[in-house]
Amino acid sequence: MKKYFIGFISGAMLATVGSVYAADALEKVEAYLKPQSVKLNGQSVTLENPAIVYDGSTYLKVRDIGKITGLHVDWNAETETVELSSGKGFDLDGNPSSIAQTDGIESIEFKLEVLDDYITDSEGTALKYKDTIYLPLTTGAQKYNIDKREIVYTVKDKTVSFTGKSINIPILDKFEPNCDGFFKNGMAFVREDIFSQVKK
Structure with missing residues (x-):
């Protein structure tokens, strides 16, 4: 039986965009997978991956966050850094989509x-x-x-x-x-x- 914990979205997000990490930078923890409902501007969106609950907080994949917010996510293997950038948004299917600027806030233009x-x-x-x-x-x-x-x-x-x-x-x-x-x-x-x- 799977064990689920109820958590809250925290400021941090789980970085799973690359596969090369320094061994001494990893710490093994006990966490739980949890189907997580998420809303964008009041509307429900579907995540491709379950959330991870650890120490009372819920973590989402950076790529999932990037897709629903219009941020482009890259993994810099040389510096082992997650890089987020605007202006290169993707829709929920992972396809490039245009980004509309409204008072400095970027929003996704979904493809119909x-x-x-x-x-x-x-x-x-x-x-x-x-x-x-x-x-x-x-x-x-x-x-x-x-x-x-x-x-x-x-x-x-x-x-x-x-x-x-x-x-x-x-x-x-x-x-x-x-x-x-x-x-x-x-x-x-x-x-x-x-x-x-x-x-x-």
């Missing part, structure tokens, strides 16, 4: 796949991130035969709801992984499975 032939007899283009498909709000309503008059958009809260349904969808200003909806080019996109829930 355009599905040109996914929607027929309707305006708008479907977008896909990993296994999740997003449809323009009015296009999704049309595809699932939902009366557009049932769609309620609340400007103050930036949410979409449907008359007679207990579904309330926050529409983010830009896409983030695992979000229910977001704006892109002035158009609101919503997860396709939400339309099927509304139709039930």
